[in-house]
Amino acid sequence: MAALRDAEFAALQSLLKAPSKDAVRQLCQECFSSPPAAFGPLAQRACPGLAAGPEEAEQLVSALHNLTRHVVYCGLTRAEDILSLFPENFHQNLKNLLTKIILENISVWRNEAQASQISLPRLVDMDWRVDIKTSSDSIIRMAVPTCLLQLKIQEDAALCGNNPVVSALTVELSKETLDTMLEGLGRIRDQLSAVANK
């Protein structure tokens, strides 16, 4: 699978006009993290001198985004693999610079991709407290311990953009329920260690 189309590699050559290597580095990082919807504003902000007009700027941003994402997707880790993505006539120094920048950032980007992948709502925090029920409308004096568990759950990050929705769910468990739950969790742990030891 080709990483980019020829036109996209051509767009990348605009980077030759960049003021410094750090500027290129910064741009790569921003392009990787940016969702396609935000290319326009990013292009205007970050590449004023690099491209002839707004369209070319957006093409550059898009090409950088696709290149970095492609490397992360394929899990390339060696310089040779990344270098081989570029076409024959691509500017040598630019090719080396881009490869170096990508290699520097690859593990951070990989973690970012993994953290933002789709999933069920995720647990972000949990708290508990143990109460003793001393009285109720059905029985005036008793001493029954009970557990209140609060789970903070965050909805799918991709759906929420920059404003993750965190909901708090408070659940009450009796001692019997807790014992059953621990039994289940223990079974999960045993299975996990069986899988890990294979």
Added chain:
Amino acid sequence: SQQFSALTEVLFRFLTEPKEVERFLAQLSDFATMNKISLGPLKNIVKSILLVPNGALKRNLSSEQVKADFIALGLSEEKASYFAEQWKVNSPTLTRLAVGQTLMINQLIDMEWKFGVTAGSSELEKVGSIFLQLKLVIKKGSQLENVYVELTLPQFYSFLHEMERVKTSLESFS
């Protein structure tokens, strides 16, 4: 007095299984026919009698106190003793039922789980990370609600650790 013990038996069977309303009513009507009493007055008497154990349960009365209450209400010593005996035998079950009826907020009813490996995603061709998914069934008011949560492996181990601490805490208060 045989009649009384039969009636008491019917009463206690209902108290220990309060959901068996139809069975209770059927047994009452059998009792009425067998002893040639009409059902209406019998039901009224039973209603009044049931007030005593229900009040006793609320206030954690001992069997002597229940017996004293019945005698104060005009029951013979023999019958009151019999009832108090039955009370002593049944009170652990009855107490447990009363505690069970106590308000619980968002009670956890059930937990299902699955875990597996994420093989790939649209961002990463090969992943190989372990995920754990829990489905918690929670009773909100009278309805059941399902809550789905995903945990990473470190989160799971810390969850397990915390739950074990809760268990130790609950046990020390029992």
